[in-house]
Amino acid sequence: MREYKKLWLLLIAVLVVTFGVLGWSGVEIYRQVPPIPAKVVTASGQQLMTEEQILDGQTAWQSTGGMQIGSIWGHGAYQAPDWSADWLHRELLAWLDLAAQDVAGLPYEQLDSREQAYLRDELKREYRTNTLDPETLVVTVSDRRAQAIEQVAAYYEALYGSDPELRGSRESFAMKEDTLPSAERRADLTKFFFWTAWAAATERPGSDVTYTNNWPHEPLIDNKPSTNNVIWSVISVVLLLAGIAFLVWGWAFTHREVPEPEAPKQDPLLAAGLTPSQRALGKYLLMVVGLFIFQILLGGFTAHYTVEGQTFYGIDVSQWFPYSLTRTWHLQTALFWIAGGFLAGGLFLVPLINGGKDPKHQKLGVDILFWALIILVVGSYIGNYLAIAQVMPASLNFWFGHQGYEYLELGRFWQIVKFLGLAFWLLLMLRGIMPAFKQKDGDKNLLALLTFSIVAVGLFYGTGLFYGERTHITIMEYWRWWVVHLWVEGFFEVFATVALAFIFSSMGLVSQRGATVASLASASLFMLGGVPGTLHHLYFAGTTTPVMAIGASFSALEVVPLIVLGYEAFENWRLKERAPWMQAVKWPVLCFVAVTFWNMLGAGVFGFMVNPPIALYYIQGLNTTPVHAHAALFGVYGFLALGFTLLVLRYIVPGFVFNEKLMRLGFWGLNGGLVLMIVTSLLPIGIIQAYASVTEGMWYARSEEFMQQPLLETLRWIRTFGDMVFIVGGAAIAWQVVIGVFGGGRGRSVATDTAVAPAE
Numbered sequence: 001m002r003e004y005k006k007l008w009l010l011l012i013a014v015l016v017v018t019f020g021v022l023g024w025s026g027v028e029i030y031r032q033v034p035p036i037p038a039k040v041v042t043a044s045g046q047q048l049m050t051e052e053q054i055l056d057g058q059t060a061w062q063s064t065g066g067m068q069i070g071s072i073w074g075h076g077a078y079q080a081p082d083w084s085a086d087w088l089h090r091e092l093l094a095w096l097d098l099a100a101q102d103v104a105g106l107p108y109e110q111l112d113s114r115e116q117a118y119l120r121d122e123l124k125r126e127y128r129t130n131t132l133d134p135e136t137l138v139v140t141v142s143d144r145r146a147q148a149i150e151q152v153a154a155y156y157e158a159l160y161g162s163d164p165e166l167r168g169s170r171e172s173f174a175m176k177e178d179t180l181p182s183a184e185r186r187a188d189l190t191k192f193f194f195w196t197a198w199a200a201a202t203e204r205p206g207s208d209v210t211y212t213n214n215w216p217h218e219p220l221i222d223n224k225p226s227t228n229n230v231i232w233s234v235i236s237v238v239l240l241l242a243g244i245a246f247l248v249w250g251w252a253f254t255h256r257e258v259p260e261p262e263a264p265k266q267d268p269l270l271a272a273g274l275t276p277s278q279r280a281l282g283k284y285l286l287m288v289v290g291l292f293i294f295q296i297l298l299g300g301f302t303a304h305y306t307v308e309g310q311t312f313y314g315i316d317v318s319q320w321f322p323y324s325l326t327r328t329w330h331l332q333t334a335l336f337w338i339a340g341g342f343l344a345g346g347l348f349l350v351p352l353i354n355g356g357k358d359p360k361h362q363k364l365g366v367d368i369l370f371w372a373l374i375i376l377v378v379g380s381y382i383g384n385y386l387a388i389a390q391v392m393p394a395s396l397n398f399w400f401g402h403q404g405y406e407y408l409e410l411g412r413f414w415q416i417v418k419f420l421g422l423a424f425w426l427l428l429m430l431r432g433i434m435p436a437f438k439q440k441d442g443d444k445n446l447l448a449l450l451t452f453s454i455v456a457v458g459l460f461y462g463t464g465l466f467y468g469e470r471t472h473i474t475i476m477e478y479w480r481w482w483v484v485h486l487w488v489e490g491f492f493e494v495f496a497t498v499a500l501a502f503i504f505s506s507m508g509l510v511s512q513r514g515a516t517v518a519s520l521a522s523a524s525l526f527m528l529g530g531v532p533g534t535l536h537h538l539y540f541a542g543t544t545t546p547v548m549a550i551g552a553s554f555s556a557l558e559v560v561p562l563i564v565l566g567y568e569a570f571e572n573w574r575l576k577e578r579a580p581w582m583q584a585v586k587w588p589v590l591c592f593v594a595v596t597f598w599n600m601l602g603a604g605v606f607g608f609m610v611n612p613p614i615a616l617y618y619i620q621g622l623n624t625t626p627v628h629a630h631a632a633l634f635g636v637y638g639f640l641a642l643g644f645t646l647l648v649l650r651y652i653v654p655g656f657v658f659n660e661k662l663m664r665l666g667f668w669g670l671n672g673g674l675v676l677m678i679v680t681s682l683l684p685i686g687i688i689q690a691y692a693s694v695t696e697g698m699w700y701a702r703s704e705e706f707m708q709q710p711l712l713e714t715l716r717w718i719r720t721f722g723d724m725v726f727i728v729g730g731a732a733i734a735w736q737v738v739i740g741v742f743g744g745g746r747g748r749s750v751a752t753d754t755a756v757a758p759a760e
Contacts, residue, residue, distance in 0.1 A: 004445050007520035014524045018531035018554075025535055025547050026478055033474040034199035034211035034542040038137040042146045049191040051137075055470045057192025060185040062469070063397045064160070065324030065388050066404020069175060072196050072473065073212060073541050074620035074698075076406055077327055079306050080173035081702045082621050085216040087152055088197040089699035092220045094148035095123060102144070124221045127201045128210070139198070153190035160186050171309030172704040174323035181390050196473075199542060213548060215540035215617060216698035225617050228545045233614035235549075236556040240608065243560035247525075263579035264508045269651055275351040277362040278652050282741040283370055284344040288645050289734035291337035291377070296730045298330040300723040306716050325388045328402065328409045329381060334633060335407065335488075336377055341641025342492065343369070343425050345499060346454065348648045350432030352506060353447065359431040369424055376417050380410040387411075398469035405476065407484045408464055419462050426458030446516040449523065450502055453495035460487040474542035481537045488637065489603070490530040494523045496640050500592060503647070509578045522561070529558030539613050540620065548613055555611045562604035585650055587663045591643030594671060595636055602631025618693045622701055624686035627678055635674060642733060649740045662736045669729020676722030681715050688712065 036055070040048045067076030070083050093108075099119050100108040108116065131140045141149070159166050162178040170177065180186050199211040201221055209226045217223055301312065302323060310318035347366055351358050386392040387401025400411040408415065433451055437444055463482040467475060501515035535543075535551030573593050575582060582589070606628040610616050619625070650656055688711070693701035700706055 004516060004520060007517065007524070008445075011520055011524045011527070014527050015531075018527055021532045021550060021554075022534060025532070025550055028546060029474060029478050029538070029543055032204075032542075032544045033472050034204075035132060035137060036195060036472065037132060037139040040139045040141060040194075042141055042143050044143055046143075046146065048141070048146060048149065049194070053188050053191045054195045055192075056185075057188035057190065057195075058473065059394065059398065059469055060180060060182075060189045061192055062404025063185075063387055063390065063392075063394060063402060064179050064189075064404075065322075065328060065402060065409075067406040068324040068327045068404075068409070069179070070173065070702075071621045073200070074215065074616075075477065075537075075541070076621070077324075078621065078623055078626065078702075079323065079707070080175060081704075082216065082698060083193045084196040084200050084212075085218070085698040085702065087156070087193045088200055088216070088218060089220070089697065090152045090155065091145075091148045091194075091197060092123060092127070092218070094151045095126075095145060096120070096220075098144050098147055099123070120220060127221045128203050130202050130205055132202075132205075134205070149194055153187070153194070156190045156193060157183070157186045160189060169704055172708050174305040174309045174318075176310065176318040176322035176324075179322075179324075185394070204544075209545075211542050212540045213543070213545070213613075215620070217618060217693060218697050218699065220697075225614055226545075228548060229539075229613045229617060232549050232552040233612040236552040236612045239553055240556040240559055243529075243557050247560055260514075260578075261508055261511050263582075265579075267579075267581045267584070268506060268508055269352065269503075272352060272356045274652060274654070275356070275358045275362070277358045277366045278348055278351055278648075280363050280366045280370075281344050281348060281648055281652055284340060284347075285645050285649055285737050286741055287370070287373065288337045288340045288344065288641065289737045291333050291340065292642075293730060293734050295330055295333035295337060296723075296727055298326050298333065300720075300727060302326040302330050303716070303719055303723060307713060322388065325384060328384050328388070331407055332380065332384070332409055333377075334638070336373075338633075338637050338641040340373065341644045342457070342495065343373075344648050345644030346425065346429055346495075348644075348651070349450075349499065349502065350429060353436050354432035355436070359435075362428065362431065365424070365428045365431075369421060369428065372417070372421050372424070376414060376421060379417070380414040383411045383414060384409060403469075405480055408480055412465075412469075415464060419465065422458045422461050426454060429454050429458070443512055443516065446498070446502055446505065446512060446519060449516070449519050450495075450498045453491060453498050453523075456491035457487070457495050460491055463487070472542075474538075477538055477541045481534050485534045485537060486531065489632075490526060492637060492640075493526050493530070496595075497522050497526075499644075504575060509575050509582070525561040526558075529554050529556070529560065533558035536611050536616070539616055552611070552613050556608070559604050559608045559611070562599050562607070584657060585647060587658050587667065588643045588647040588650065590667060591639045591646060594639045594667070595643065598631055598635025598639065598674075602628060602635040606631050618698075619686065619690045621698070622686050622689040622693060623682050624690060627682045627686055630674065630682065631678060639670075645737060646733075649737055653740050656740055659736055659739075662732050666729050666732030666736060669725055669732060671729075673722050673724075673726025673729055676725055677719055678722075680722055681719035685712055685715050 036051050037049075038051050040050075042048065061072075066072075070076055070080030070086075071078070072082070073084050074082055076082075096108040096119055099122065100106055100111055100115075103119070104111060104115060108119065111119070126142060126145065132138070133140075155166075159169060159173075159175070160180040161183070167177070170179075180189060200216060201218075201223070202210055204211050209228075210223065213229065214223045214226050217225075301321075304312055305318075305323040305326070308314075309323075310316060350362065383392070383400045384402050387397050392401045398411065399413050402409055403411065403415075410418070430451070433447065433454070436447060461483060463479055463486075466479045466482075498519045501510070501519045504510045505512045505515040532550050532554035535547050536555035537551075539548050539551060573589070575589055610619060610624055610628055646658070650658070689701040689706075692706055706712070
């Protein structure tokens with residue numbers, strides 16, 4: 001421990017400081033959330049809605065799929081409008097028309113420019129003025145605004161129903177007919193949408209910006225980037241450049257080449273032999289690739305809805321499998337199979353750590369965990385289906401149906417099952433790890449770091465349980481991003497880095513000291529920016545300027561280690577030349593090389609594209625977001641999970657050798673398909689939308705009029721080519737795993753395996 005004392009102290013200091021910052025920010029968020037009015041009343045005394053009805057509307061929205069149909073405050077799906085921006089713009093136009101009729105007896109568009117300017121000034125004054133009584137929490141609106149609210153509410157009630165006049169809009173938005181059958185719940189839904197728009201237009205007390213930091217861009221009421229937005233955006237760019245400079249400077253002065261050990265003549269992992277629990281991992285690998293294929297087919301199916309809306313090449317399937325459901329399954333399946341690959345990789349390591357033998361009853365635990373995962377997947381899918389079909393009773397939806405929040409769509413009961421499954425996996429891991437600490441010989445620092453990462457992966461998913469069905473959406477977003485950003489992008493990243501270092505050092509390819517130093521340094525770098533960087537998702541989710549400042553600053557630092565991952569890629573690439581037997585794991589190693597590339601491009605470049613507040617102000621919720629999401633989630637964590645899957649496959653099937661043709665098709669198909677998907681469709685659409693958002697407003701960039709223009713429809717059709725290449729690549733990888741698990745080493749394209757034969 002003494003040799004690594006400074007690195008351990010650095011990591012501990014980073015964790016203490018960064019979690020302290022994130023915790024303080026959470027307290028600030030709880031204190032400063034946009035208030036939900038106890039009542040909204042008119043100047044003449046008419047009651048329009050209550051807090052209870054607004055929260056009822058939130059639960060109604062959740063039951064339809066929530067963030068899987070359009071978005072709220074920029075978070076959610078991209079085909080339908082952002083309901084907050086859309087409601088606000090529709091209400092503003094309705095108010096202007098009502099005011100024009102009152103003043104001149106004409107529609108607003110027929111007034112001269114001076115009269116229009118006068119009404120816009122009145123509009124801004126009325127909408128940005130905060131009329132919330134801090135004592136009674138009653139919001140008062142003018143009678144004219146109440147009329148505007150009523151008009152917009154009528155439109156939304158018709159849209160979420162089956163009004164034939166809006167069928168074309170529902171097709172454009174990929175909504176099924178009668179999305180929310182209950183007229184009472186549709187009425188509540190409109191109250192929730194109104195409140196999100198009210199918070200986006202109303203200035204926070206003592207401030208000149210709205211509760212959402214002036215998001216969305218809406219010229220009619222002068223919603224534009226705040227001064228702090230611009231300042232912290234500039235600071236974030238400066239911090240990025242400074243971070244890269246100091247990292248390179250520090251690396252140049254402190255980096256010392258660690259002598260590489262002489263590579264063993266035979267693979268040490270093969271010499272360890274197979275244990276029953278390792279043999280039992282074959283079904284995990286089949287589950288991973290089975291869910292992987294299901295997920296990418298769902299992705300193609302869901303992407304097609306962005307063109308036809310309610311049909312699949314003319315076949316009306318939306319009443320059974322609407323966009324909101326298939327997108328839910330698409331995202332949830334991604335998390336299931338990626339997590340499955342990580343779990344299998346961890347369970348494979350347990351016997352290696354435990355001296356080449358299983359802890360008592362380890363195979364039974366591995367089997368129980370597998371079937372628990374199957375029950376979780378099937379049960380959560382059924383719950384999603386029943387919720388979105390509006391078959392499940394409203395009182396059960398949150399617990400067994402659909403929470404409505406992106407990446408945490410599964411019902412709370414299934415979320416708890418998933419957390420318990422991760423905790424059980426943690427127990428299975430620790431049963432093999434803890435005895436290793438009792439051995440007196442050997443360096444335990446890398447093992448200690450691996451243990452830390454395993455505990456974090458096993459437990460931090462539980463932060464998603466810290467909100468409820470009727471929790472304020474700002475508070476929910478805070479905890480949701482603890483899961484989506486911190487658990488996935490933070491601790492999974494550390495686990496993968498340390499697990500690979502442990503594997504390669506166990507193979508004798510890198511020194512244990514070098515692996516330990518690199519892992520400790522990497523963990524500190526990832527955590528330094530990654531923990532407080534969580535807040536960059538919350539710039540416009542009802543938070544204050546300090547939250548924006550912290551998110552902008554640390555998310556810039558989060559990019560720093562990703563930009564210099566080319567060196568790590570080279571190191572991983574070089575490993576396959578260290579010993580002849582490493583050719584047997586060439587393809588898993590290439591997957592790890594792909595991880596570093598997509599980490600640099602998808603998480604680094606495309607991530608920073610949407611990180612600065614000024615950028616995210618205009619492009620949050622546009623197709624620039626899935627550019628980052630696809631490149632980072634699949635490019636990094638997807639390839640990591642596939643790399644672990646292929647690595648485990650190679651060792652649990654004696655004598656197995658990868659089929660070169662299949663693997664070339666699979667590996668390059670996945671990479672090429674992802675590139676095509678991004679450069680021919682998602683990125684061009686995102687750039688075009690960004691221009692519209694800057695020039696006209698967020699409402700326009702997500703509107704039916706804009707999204708259904710021929711150019712954007714063509715670009716969405718073009719995505720089919722990238723999808724097909726990707727699907728072919730995925731099918732090749734999956735088939736390789738299937739024939740590996742069922743066929744063992746038979747039928748391979750390499751005739752001899754003498755260099756990698758398992759020890760007898």
